[in-house]
Amino acid sequence: MSGFNLLHLISKSQPVSLRPCSLPSGACRTKKTWPVSFPQEDLRKRLTPMQFHVTQERGTESAFKGDFTDHKEDGTYTCVVCSAPLFKSNTKFDSGSGWPSFYDLVKQESVTLTDDFTYGMHRVETTCSQCGAHLGHLFDDGPRPTGKRYCINSASLSFESKDAAASSAAPSAGAGTEAGAGAGAGSASGGKMEL
Numbered sequence: 001m002s003g004f005n006l007l008h009l010i011s012k013s014q015p016v017s018l019r020p021c022s023l024p025s026g027a028c029r030t031k032k033t034w035p036v037s038f039p040q041e042d043l044r045k046r047l048t049p050m051q052f053h054v055t056q057e058r059g060t061e062s063a064f065k066g067d068f069t070d071h072k073e074d075g076t077y078t079c080v081v082c083s084a085p086l087f088k089s090n091t092k093f094d095s096g097s098g099w100p101s102f103y104d105l106v107k108q109e110s111v112t113l114t115d116d117f118t119y120g121m122h123r124v125e126t127t128c129s130q131c132g133a134h135l136g137h138l139f140d141d142g143p144r145p146t147g148k149r150y151c152i153n154s155a156s157l158s159f160e161s162k163d164a165a166a167s168s169a170a171p172s173a174g175a176g177t178e179a180g181a182g183a184g185a186g187s188a189s190g191g192k193m194e195l
Helices: 003-011 040-046 050-059 162-173 175-195
Strands: 075-079 086-087 111-116 123-128 134-137 149-150 159-163
Touching: 040 050, 050 134, 075 162, 086 149, 111 134, 159 162
Parallel strands: none
Antiparallel strands: 075 086, 075 159, 111 123, 123 134, 134 149
């Protein structure tokens, strides 16, 4: 009897038969096409080595070292690869795990869930539903109202500040020639800041 099936005996859950696959450490993922895709060479140029490792090679950053672990600003956390909105800052909480944790998604379709059997245990992997970037894992030990903890690598996230989103939206509503000229300059610099 394998250690994996023995674990299920102890936990009283039904054993799952593992299928052989080419992924390391017993990870098994069905091949899926994503709505948005990027050539690997472009991603290597655009992303930092850690961002590429986490999102494309299913890596994990060190606990308590990520840029967004203690981040408190209001806004939206997006996928670092495709900029799809994933989490609102008001759903972020301190889980003590060392990684940014959220109890809810912007919308249920934002993230795809997949069984992950790496390291001899069963976890639920979270990936961006638009581009397939690895984000982290989902656990059932989060706060109310959902009871979920999306444990996400900072390296897989970007952040769009609520203030930046409001300021880029406000000039487009303004009327007048001078406001229009200022809006063009403001949105161009705002776009550079988000990249």
